[in-house]
Amino acid sequence: MLELTISAETEEPRDCKICATKNAGFNYGVQSCNSCKMFFRRALDTSKMITCKKEENCNILDPEGSKCRFCRFHKCVLVGMKFIDSPQDPSAIINDLLHKDWTRNQHFLTGKAASTVKFKDIFERGVFLFEKKSEDTVFDFYEWGVMNHLTCINFETSLSFMKYLSKSDLTCVLKSSHLLYMIFVTAWRSYTAKKEFMCHPDGSDIFPSEVEPSAYNEKLINEIRCYLLSCLICLRVTEEEFLLLGVIIVCNPGIPDLSQTGRMLLASYQSMYGQTLQRYCSFKYGSNAGALRYLEIISLSTAIARCHSAIANFSTLFPIHQPQHVKVNLFTEILAFLIK
DNA sequence: ATTCAAGGCCAG
DNA sequence: CTGGCCTTGAAT
Numbered sequence: 001m002l003e004l005t006i007s008a009e010t011e012e013p014r015d016c017k018i019c020a021t022k023n024a025g026f027n028y029g030v031q032s033c034n035s036c037k038m039f040f041r042r043a044l045d046t047s048k049m050i051t052c053k054k055e056e057n058c059n060i061l062d063p064e065g066s067k068c069r070f071c072r073f074h075k076c077v078l079v080g081m082k083f084i085d086s087p088q089d090p091s092a093i094i095n096d097l098l099h100k101d102w103t104r105n106q107h108f109l110t111g112k113a114a115s116t117v118k119f120k121d122i123f124e125r126g127v128f129l130f131e132k133k134s135e136d137t138v139f140d141f142y143e144w145g146v147m148n149h150l151t152c153i154n155f156e157t158s159l160s161f162m163k164y165l166s167k168s169d170l171t172c173v174l175k176s177s178h179l180l181y182m183i184f185v186t187a188w189r190s191y192t193a194k195k196e197f198m199c200h201p202d203g204s205d206i207f208p209s210e211v212e213p214s215a216y217n218e219k220l221i222n223e224i225r226c227y228l229l230s231c232l233i234c235l236r237v238t239e240e241e242f243l244l245l246g247v248i249i250v251c252n253p254g255i256p257d258l259s260q261t262g263r264m265l266l267a268s269y270q271s272m273y274g275q276t277l278q279r280y281c282s283f284k285y286g287s288n289a290g291a292l293r294y295l296e297i298i299s300l301s302t303a304i305a306r307c308h309s310a311i312a313n314f315s316t317l318f319p320i321h322q323p324q325h326v327k328v329n330l331f332t333e334i335l336a337f338l339i340k
Numbered sequence: 341a342t343t344c345a346a347g348g349c350c351a352g
Numbered sequence: 353c354t355g356g357c358c359t360t361g362a363a364t
Contacts, residue, residue: 033361034361034362035360035361035362038360038361038362039359039360039361041341042359042360067348069359
């Protein structure tokens with residue numbers, strides 16, 4: 001009787017939660033064999049993309065599916081393997097973001113989109129090719145807009161957690177979060193240039209020149225131009241706060257259509273960046289004022305969402321009020337895809 | 341954590 | 353078919 005209970009309890013739960021090998025140990029917080037531990041460690045180490053050649057649902061338990069690195073890695077995540085070293089050094093995280101953001105801004109200020117860029121390539125994973133633009137190049141609204149999209153997407157996809165996401169999850173993230181992030185970047189850029197309304201680096205408008213402001217509700221136009229920017233000015237947002245809130249927005253796990261592993265991955269990274277922001281705030285403002293400050297910065301995302309919704313309203317009204325000025329180009333294609 | 345031999349995969 | 357490169361799992 002006693003013997004039966006022991007054998008029943010000791011044999012089953014010892015299996016590796018990923019590949020079902022007997023006599024698994026305990027690694028990364030999960031019952032797992034040594035091979036899966038090594039596999040997981042290596043998958044985290046490499047900066048290379050891991051992809052599935054089939055449908056991203058290979059069965060790790062059958063010998064055929066067990067060869068798929070993507071599906072094995074995602075099963076590791078699914079059964080709960082911890083993939084973030086905790087706790088992370090806040091200054092290392094911030095420095096990494098500073099560097100990525102600097103690169104984004106350089107591309108935006110000095111580059112132009114390569115002529116080969118097509119709409120269908122934009123939301124795929126990969127590095128965009130930017131060409132140097134000459135000193136005397138003058139961008140119109142649409143050219144600034146395309147560069148803003150491309151450089152922001154390039155930044156977003158360069159974030160460390162993006163390489164873990166499946167193709168469809170990557171598309172979900174970009175489709176739901178990219179425009180919010182780009183709006184925030186545009187407001188930040190105008191804020192650092194000490195402007196009182198949103199504009200491009202050369203001071204040109206964030207509306208196409210053919211837009212006739214009097215055809216629209218003045219409140220709507222002002223909301224897009226000024227509301228978010230006035231929040232940044234009012235809060236005197238620092239660069240670190242901008243960078244961290246930016247990634248917190250990009251790794252929002254609450255967006256629709258994500259796979260379960262995608263949600264878990266994003267949630268962990270969002271929490272890591274959130275903790276970094278908390279620690280930054282309490283370091284900079286003291287622990288009491290820091291807690292309040294953290295909430296103020298987080299609540300900026302409401303202002304970003306408000307601007308986003310105003311832009312969505314505007315782009316619905318534009319073809320109604322000024323149908324003769326509707327254009328089809330790369331910028332309007334991207335916007336239509338994001339707002340639909 | 342690092343090292344190593346074996347096996348798989350791809351290009352020539 | 354062959355050689356080189358990469359991944360893997362077990363041993364150190």
